[in-house]
Amino acid sequence: MKNIIKYTTIALLSIILYSCSDSDDGISVDEGEGYAKFSKTELTITSKGGQSSAVLVWDNVEWEIETIGEENFITNISPSSGGEIGSSDLTTISFTVSENNSTAQGSQEVYVVNKETGEKEKLVITQEIYPLTVVSPSIKYQKVVGFGGMYNPAIWLSSDNLIDSDELATMYDPNGELKYSxxxxxxxxxxxxxxxxxxxxxxxxxxxxxxxxxxWDCTDELADYIDKDGDGGSDKHLPEENYEAYANHLIEYVNYMKSNGVNIYAVSVQNEPDMHFTYWTPEEIATFTANYGAKIREAGVKFMSPEACGFSPEYTDAVLNSSEAFSNTDIIAGHTYQGFTDLSSSYVKGRHDYICNIYPGWLASTGKTWWMTEKLFQLGYDEEDLNKQEYKKWSYNLDALGLEMHMCMEGYCSAYVYWYLKRFYGMIGDNDHRAYVAEGEVMKNGYIMGHYSAYATGMTRINISVPDGSVLATAYVDETGDVITVVALNMSENTYETLLEIPGEVSSHSAVETTADYDMKNVETSLSDDLKHIKLKISPGSIYSIRIEL
Structure with a gap:
């Protein structure tokens, strides 16, 4: 019975082959003669290499397989010969194929040879290339100052939950992994x-x-109190007659820190002036900045404004549209608490698009920058159910902080600053029972920020083209043009492999990756023979960074 089925199958396939004429099955068979033919004349295989196969149909013949072509990406064929006079069969020919790390498709011809007549039938095997990711250092965007977070304030946290010198070294030591800046x-x-x-x-x-x-607080001495929301509340507020005294207060702080060896880089007008800490109207922020920003800058610092809670357009536009306030502002600062990444929401998309237009629309031509100076992610922090404590999950960390940092960098941001560095939802664990690591140990958020800080600080963002959008990536170049870095997020459930094209010969390259299972682990990369393409293999659900020296 098995022989009947086998010969019936061969006969039917022979009829199909005889009747087809296109390239996939365009093989004719002369009845009554021995033959050996592939079921298809063309075969396409992936760039990854490994195993592939083709079906050989033969009848009343002994045959053998040979290959022709200079590429020789086929490293093994099995079986390489077979057949029998007086018999018929279908034989699966297995090919072992090497990986294609080049930028050109491979092509190799495989022949089945009739050992008696020498007649040959051809199979053309084409090997695809990996998707090509291209960095273009000639297309430059914003300069990146750095990444970090809030030094735990002594007036808000207990003395046993502040940051000690070892913990600070863990985060900021340039010889460490994270390299916060x-x-x-x-x-x-x-x-x-x-x-x-x-x-x-x-x-x-x-x-x-x-x-x-x-x-946060303009001081009790300088404040009055107003009902900003009209609900009978009492909110601290700085009256205009005390603006100069407040400016002197900020300058005094700068000078105090300088006298103790600390060089303050920049001072903000007010943390979240649209909230209750010390409330300012947009017009008041613009007025103070216009009238006293220059005086504060004379103390040797940059001036930041308006630093509203949700990067409110009302506050930001008040500064941008006042020539005096804008002139006195070095850094447009704000927080993204009102949404930035969920572009399916029309409100969030509007806020995202507004923020991302600040640099090309206002700052690029002036040498000014915008900074995201506060954000935290703590979804589920008050839940008793462990499954609802999202902040402990890698998928949440990558989708929240990872995605926002990527989108901020893509949106021309020059600095990304988290809220508390040391907190159960921060960069390192604290002594709160909700922390999922020991006190002082780096959490997943800490490693996500470390990828950006270690690979983008002090660089200039440049253009990178990812072919199919499967991976989110930003690229950077140093001032010499000799060092290029890429930070990529693979948000999918599949490994992503690509060839990274570099405009110059690579002298060295190294990469690290963070997933749910490991943190900033060294991962293998391979360089092409032309020294201008690097094979990347990015794990599913990961953040991946590579440093390339030319």
Whole structure:
């Protein structure tokens, strides 16, 4: 019975082959003669290499397989011969194929040879190339200053939950993994507290970090109180007659820190002036910046404004549209608490598009920058159900912080600064029972930020073209043009493989990757023979960074 089925199958396939004429099955068979033919004349295989196969149909013949072509990406064929006079069969020919790391398709001809007559039938095997990702250093965007977070403020947290020197080294030491490069300080309203942060600021500064400071409270001495929402509340507010005294307060802080060895890079007008810490109207922010921004800058710092909670257009436009306020503002600062990444929401997309237009629309021609100076991600922090504590999950960390950092960089951001560095939802664990790592240990968010800080700080973002959008990537180049870096997020469930094309010969390259299972792990990359293409293999659900030296 098995022989009947086999010969019936061969007969039917022979009829099909005889009746087809296109390239896939265009093979004719002369009845009564021995033959050996592939079921198709063309076969396309992937760039990855490995195993592939083709079906050989033969009758009343002994045959053997041979290959012709200079590429020889087929490394093994099995079986390489077979057949029998007086018999018929279908034989699966298996090919072992090497990986194609070149930028050109491979092509190799395989022949089945009739050993008696020498007659040959051809199979053309084409090997695809990997998707080509191209970096273009000649197309430059914003300069990147760096990445970091908020130094835990002594007036808000207990003394046993502040950042110690070892923890600061973990995050900021340039010889470590993370290499954070920006530290944000609170300007305490009580001057007697200013010395509290000096030691930490000096240590971060010794690592090369940029230090900037923001006031929350305009001080009780300078404040009055208003009902900003009309609901009977009492909100701290700075009256205009005290603007000069407030400017002097900020300058005094800068000078105090300088006298203690800390060089403050920039000072903000007010942390979240649209909130309750100290409330300002948009017009008041613009007026203060226009009238006193220059005086503060004379203290040797850059001036940041308006630093609204959701990067509110009302506040930001008030500064941008005032020639005096804009002139006195070096850094347009704000927070993305009102949404930035969920572009399916028309509100969020509108806010995202507004923020991303600030640099090309206002700043690029002036040498000014925009910074994202505060954000936190803590979804599920108050849930008892472990499954609902999203902030502990890698998928949430990558989708929240990872995606936002990518989109901010793509949106011309020059600095991304998280909220508390040390907190159960921050960069390193604290002593809160909700932390999922031990106190002082790096959390997943910490490694995500480390990818950007270690691979983009001090660089200029450049153009990168990813062929199919499966991976989100930004690329950077240093001032010499000799170092190129790429930070990529693979948000999919599939491994992504690509050839990275570099405009120049590569002298060295190295890459690290973070997934749910490991953190900034060294991963293998391979360089093409032309020294201008690097094979990348990016794991599913990962953030991946590569450094290339030309």
């Amino acid at each position: 920006i530290l944000r300080l609170m300007i305490y309203p009580d001057k007697s507290m200013w010395n509290t942060d000096v030691a930490g600021a000096l240590q971060a500064q010794s690592y090369g970090a940029v230090i900037f400071a923001c006031p």
